[in-house]
Amino acid sequence: SSGINAEYGEVMATVIKGLAVAKKLRQGLKAEILEIQKTNPEFVPGLTVVQVGDRPDSNVYIGAKVKACEEIGINGVHLKLPPTTTEKELIDNIERLNEDPTVHGIILQVPLDCTTGIDETLATNVLSPSKDVDGLTDVNAGRLSRGDLKRCFTPCTPTGCMVLIEEAGAEVKGKNVCVVGRSKIVGAPMHDLLLWAHGTVTTCHSRTPDLGYHIKQADIVVVAAGKKELVKGEWIKPGAVVIDCGINPEPDATKKSGVKLWGDVEYAAAKQVAGAITPVPGGVGPMTVALLMRNTVTSAKRMHGVGQRSFSTFARPTPGNTRAFSTSAHLARSGLRLLQILKK
Secondary structure, three states, rough: EEEEEOOOOOEEEEEEEHHHHHHHHHHHHHHHHHHHHHHHOOOOOOEEEEEEOOOOOHHHHHHHHHHHHHOOOOEEEEEEEOOOHHHHHHHHHHHHHHHOOOOOOEEEOOOOOOOOOOHHHHHHHOOOOOOOOOOOOHHHHHHHHHHOOOHOOOHHHHHHHHHHHHHHHOOOOEEEEEEEEEOOOOOHHHHHHHOOOOOEEEOOOOOOOOHHHHOOOEEEEEEEOOOOEEEOHOOOOOOOOOEOOOEEEEOOOOOOOOEEEEEEOOOOHHHHOOEOOOOOOOOHHHHHHHHHHHHHHHHHHHHHHHOOOOOOOOOOOOOOOHHHHHHHHHHHHHHHHHHHHHHH
């Protein structure tokens, strides 16, 4: 909602309600699955989340993903492996899922909670890029960095941010955009998505001097720094779109959960200046799960040949042709073997 403070003539920012946008997106996916099943009854998108160990925060995140799958009509499976799982055992499980034609999306929940020193990057890159619905394999990240958006999955949080920017009525093309943060999961892919949407993008990080200067130039600001209220309201350019990816919990006895979530942006002050802004919670967070569901449905449509081009010229997986998925999976395996040799 937006409004004007008549006494002072202040324009309040439009609040971008990610919760409502995510709900609409999920309802659309549910309807789409039901529509496809009218002519293709065997069409059931499948998502498997692989977890090593028993981290409480990971359990919560995975629970939310599996619940969303159930609501939409996706077959969500939680594969929980013990903390004693070896690197080879994890890789064998991932390769089995790569070969399974009923599984269209695979997530490796990180950080891994293991006692065996598994290389997370190595394990992630065993995922077939055509099933990497989190967009975290080197193949998908490389394709995104080259602007090959039709042949890759993009990470869910930054992709959700793009949807929210569009929801705010902002056009990225020709705009000055500032991304604060450079993580592999949010900041770096956010930069790439904005760049290929024809924005003029500045990426700031912990070594950037005078952060406020760069933010003041930006028509669109996306913050994913992981630091409570790092971005001050006075830094925001009047009318700018502000997307806050931060989730910084602090104990708060007044809250039912006992915890208050803070964003990376000084929300109350920024709301007085910005044209549109996401709240925390209820902004970016719900979009991450919704985009994960969308990527899974997209993958299932590609593999079933439902109005989607495959990632490669290889045939889609079928029960009698389980090895016929993306060439990228074969490249990933070759790279894995090379890495294993180099580690010895």
